[in-house]
Amino acid sequence: MKFEFSAGGIVVKNPSTSSGQDKPLILVAQHSGHHGWVFPKGIIGDTDKKETKEQTAVREVEEETGVKAEIIKPLTPVIYWYVREKEKIKKTVYYFLMHYISGDIADHDWEMEDAGWFEVEEAMKLLSFKRDRELLERAVEIMNKIKYQRSNIKN
16 A cells, blocks of 8 residues: 655635626636546645645646645645555545636646636536535635635735
8 A cells, every 4th residue: 555645726716807707716627637627736745855735736736727826724635545556545635725826727737638717616516526526615615714805815
């Protein structure tokens, strides 16, 4: 058995008044390998052994989706098992609720074949894994608790 640790983010973007949207938007990406819709994440320390889970989350979001984001609050880690090359792996993913700073989803890397901004209800339908939908529910609870607005989040 092997252990693997990753970090990633649920990025929230305030709607623009010019778009006619009035609800926050959630960043979701389509994975190039399994083609499922997921939140961006990656292995902690795969590029820098001293990298923290927070640094990994910010870096992976930008690499995989083209979006710069800042951490608002950590979320409960997600733990699951999977098999790779006949080896059982216990994976822990540290997710963070994040807010959009800048960037363009068209600049996503090869690991994601697509990325998009979706209202919560649409993102829930699109997400491929139950654990991601549950994670989004927890993120929405936090957003509601802090009355998420871009203006009340410090830069």
